[in-house]
Amino acid sequence: MTIDIVRIPVLSDNYVWLVHDAASGETVVVDPAVADPVLAEAKARGWTISAIWNTHWHPDHTGGNAEIKAATGCTIFGPAAEAERIPTLDQKIAEGDCVHIGGHAAQVLDVPAHTAGHIAYYLPTANAAFVGDTLFAMGCGRLFEGTADQMFTNMQKLAALPGETRVYCAHEYTQSNGRYALVAEPENKAIVERMAHVDAARARGEATVPTSIADELATNPFMRATSAAQLADRRAAKDSFK
Numbered sequence: 001m002t003i004d005i006v007r008i009p010v011l012s013d014n015y016v017w018l019v020h021d022a023a024s025g026e027t028v029v030v031d032p033a034v035a036d037p038v039l040a041e042a043k044a045r046g047w048t049i050s051a052i053w054n055t056h057w058h059p060d061h062t063g064g065n066a067e068i069k070a071a072t073g074c075t076i077f078g079p080a081a082e083a084e085r086i087p088t089l090d091q092k093i094a095e096g097d098c099v100h101i102g103g104h105a106a107q108v109l110d111v112p113a114h115t116a117g118h119i120a121y122y123l124p125t126a127n128a129a130f131v132g133d134t135l136f137a138m139g140c141g142r143l144f145e146g147t148a149d150q151m152f153t154n155m156q157k158l159a160a161l162p163g164e165t166r167v168y169c170a171h172e173y174t175q176s177n178g179r180y181a182l183v184a185e186p187e188n189k190a191i192v193e194r195m196a197h198v199d200a201a202r203a204r205g206e207a208t209v210p211t212s213i214a215d216e217l218a219t220n221p222f223m224r225a226t227s228a229a230q231l232a233d234r235r236a237a238k239d240s241f242k
């Protein structure tokens with residue numbers, strides 16, 4: 001019962017995730033910013049895309065929807081609360097729903113704040129969570145359509161997943177997040193240690209995502225915020241951090 005998860009770097013810092021279940025032959029794309037590199041990767045692997053899972057409406061997460069659907073006939077799943085802003089959507093989903101890849105069920109989690117209807121997908125049998133722009137390595141999404149209270153709730157919800165859960169974020173923001181994390185928690189040695197690895201990986205041109213819930217619990221100043229007020233302060237500080 002193996003699930004393969006392939007990272008496709010696109011645009012300046014987006015990651016599209018291609019998820020393949022060998023048993024059923026099904027392939028899911030999470031947040032296709034664009035179509036061509038995704039279709040090319042699937043073709044090179046001999047995989048046929050059966051579904052798209054969108055986390056939120058932003059064009060750098062849905063821009064490839066129409067072209068991938070036209071090319072493959074796949075079904076597009078995404079947040080019910082953002083259906084009007086994702087015109088390509090086939091299936092509207094929200095917390096309490098499950099979506100499937102072969103025999104594997106992904107639980108839909110509501111994580112509004114970056115956008116009003118943002119959702120995440122938790123696939124326990126693959127030990128994976130696709131979190132879009134809600135949780136990043138050492139960071140969280142900007143509060144474009146929601147509040148710090150909501151983001152605090154989101155962080156608590158994701159923090160409750162098993163520590164070994166692999167977290168598939170939609171952007172390579174780790175180094176910039178880490179620079180702020182060092183300032184937010186100057187006493188936190190785990191951040192210093194992690195940043196040494198991150199800086200070395202980035203110098204080699206390597207990705208630093210996926211991360212894990214355990215690593216975020218140790219080093220993420222937003223997941224570690226002890227109140228919504230503290231998260232709000234940290235988010236505001238990060239927004240203007242250079």
Ligand code: ZN
Pocket residue numbers: 056058114133
């Ligand atoms: Zn976004």
Ligand code: FE
Pocket residue numbers: 058060061133170171
């Ligand atoms: Fe994004």
